[in-house]
Amino acid sequence: MKSTRLYTLFGSIASLPSLTAATNIPAGFSARCASLAQNFHPNHQTTVLAAELLLKGSNFTNPSPRPECIIANPILLVNVCRLRVNVSTSSTSSVIFEAWMPTDWERKGKRFVMTGNGGLGGCIAFDDLNYLSYLGFATLGHNNGHDGDTGLPFYKHPEVVKDFAYRALLTATKIGKKAVNQFYQQTLKKSYFVGCSSGGRQGLKAAQDFPEEFDGIVAGAAGANWNNLMSSVSYYWKYVANENKPLVLTAEQWTAWRDEVIKQCDLMDGVKDSVIEDPRKCHPRPEARLCAPGQTWESNKCFTGDQASVLRKIYEPFYGNNATFLFPGFMPGDETTTSLWFATNAPPYTVDWYRYAVLNDETWTVEEDFNLDAVDYANKVDLYNISTLKDLSKLKATGHKLLTYHGLADGLLSAENSDRYYESVVRRMGLPSSKLDSFYRYFPIAGLGHCAGGNGAWYVGGANQFSSAPATGTTVDPEGGVLLSMVKWVEEGVAPDRILGRGFSADGQTTLTKDHCKWPLKNTYLGGDPAKKRSWGCL
Structure with a gap:
């Protein structure tokens, strides 16, 4: 339920040409990007709003009309084809999504990732799009069926509420995959979701109701038990x-x-x-x-x-x-x-x-x-069914994966909510933790606040964290964090037992590294320098 009213972790990125980056663009990339404006029409409900090349080192102004969705303009980390699309979901509702497709997508694994929203959820997480496309993912974000961090668009519009509950995510994912495949003229290999707070609830919703869409789902501080x-x-x-x-x-x-x-x-x-x-x-x-x-x-x-x-x-x-x-x-x-x-x-x-x-x-x-x-x-x-409290039988049947995490210093949304959801799955499915481990793992993160920030080793490479670290996104190593651990689990069969967290000094230096244990094990101090991960164990 990440709040742009309470504090904003959503970025906006701005766009001006950068001639120095143009030399790194593959032949035909720009032309294929521009052609999407005329050639991408998967159905009658879909309208392309923009198709343009964004250059590394340039700025891009967030097009949202809502001020709570717009903050400072960080610099683009990589060349991308930007596609902005509107999809009608009913006669009275629609979802807008953006796909940022980097030049090195094929070399970095042909991966697709959908990002989540926060709060009452109509702000696209452009900072996440920026960083994840830098990592090589074809990265998508959507407005959850309305603009801004407010519920006013729900008023007497049940179809907009339906979009917010689940349909915007499902629609943007399905159409977004078609856009990625068409643009690259290849089929994506693996599909992921990453979100926190309301975005975490979206991840649980996908895991419960349409897990076939994502090979791996990373859901942080999930706002399950929504009502x-x-x-x-x-x-x-x-x-x-x-x-x-x-x-x-x-x-x-x-x-x-x-x-x-x-x-x-x-x-x-x-x-x-x-x-x-x-x-x-x-x-x-x-x-x-x-x-x-x-x-x-x-x-x-x-x-x-x-x-x-x-x-x-x-x-x-x-x-x-x-x-x-x-x-x-x-x-x-x-x-x-x-x-x-x-x-x-x-x-x-x-x-x-x-x-x-x-x-x-x-x-x-x-x-x-x-x-x-x-x-x-x-x-x-x-x-x-916005309560999002079902079990994970559908996820288990697909063979796909869910990784949840929650900051133990979360002052907005109690981590006990994630504890309780995990244990409810144990009871409903009649499976002990050792049996859930093949498809569902949960990691409490000590010293992490609500999605980002905190006194501990809070940086775990999750949603909303890339623009919040004192260091820039390009200098924070994502290895061992929640998303890349999920990639390794899905693509190499190496399931994570621990998640690596990092803490920072005020000047952006990494001063703390620490492994966070898989529930129900607990981080335990073993002695030695507490800033070193070898000083902690999982018991």
Whole structure:
């Protein structure tokens, strides 16, 4: 559920000619690219919007009309043919996708990769397109059936909701593969998906419902159990923080509380490194900073009793009617990010989801209308099975692979949600981990926040990470990360037992390397220099 409202990891890339790059373009590449504008018409629903050569070292302006989709313009890392396409999915809906097809595609394995979206998901992840095409993939991204990180396009448009739930991804993938095959005049060999947050949910949806489309799926911080995820943030905002009070904590207080949590739990793993290796074992005690009579935050940097109560409750699960478990509480370790759900206004994603998708009622508010009966209704409707909680029987039958990961310092979407999904698959399929390993592996990543960033070895070569590393994408080695580990699993039969993570200094130097263990094993400090991966084991 990566938020471009909360913080943006989606890039926009811009386009100006670069004569120095033109000498590296194979004969006929540019002409074949331009010809797609007239020659690519796989069906009557498909319209080519642009077909052009983009040159390494140039800039390209993101064409999205929505400002939340546009940030700084990084430089293109490689020459690509850019194809922009609109595909009608019904009489009232359509999906726009972009395919970036690099010159060295054949030499680098004839691979196809689809990228995911974030939040309410209408922003193409151009930074991912840039980096993955640099790695040699024919790389696609789509707008998920609408523009911008808002649910307003859902209003009285159920076909747009259907696109958001799954159809945009499926449609863009099918048409995108045809475009890649036509452009290169060859058949792609292997197909992959990589996404995080809402993009992680898209990956799970593909694994559950149309796994035949992707040989390997990499899904990070997946927003599965979607309806309860949407509801949970409003539950905590309304019933835990209470909208009738001022902000629970100021930004300064949230930072102080984050630091206090790390102080209380950092050494549980035997290493003082500002990383809580297993936050499931951390039960922070806000009362340790409780104000004594006559003390205040201004005088003593302490918390009131009401503040301590709220801080304790945000880590507790969200229960519904009849004490039914609905969603895990927040994990300790990145409370400054968690604080984004506790702003003055109600969480915008819940508002948009209920107003424009579930109820089609513009007047609906969290303050007046959100309650546990509303949660039950959203779950009963479960628009287009967006809860994404099925097992992986179809994936197993195809022989294709799923790799999931989740940052254990994710302050927006609890990693326990990914833990619980994995264990639900174990139960539903009646398969222990040793039997799931042939097609499904899950890696918790200590020190990783929501999709990108963190105090630990957070860079694992996943979605939304390429533009977030202090070093540029071309200087961060992706080997051992989630995507290239999936490629090795699919193409060489070498399944990953560990995922290599990297941490950085402020000036972009790699200062930390660490292996992250396959669930249910846990990273355990063995002794020695904790910045070296040999000092850790999986037990």
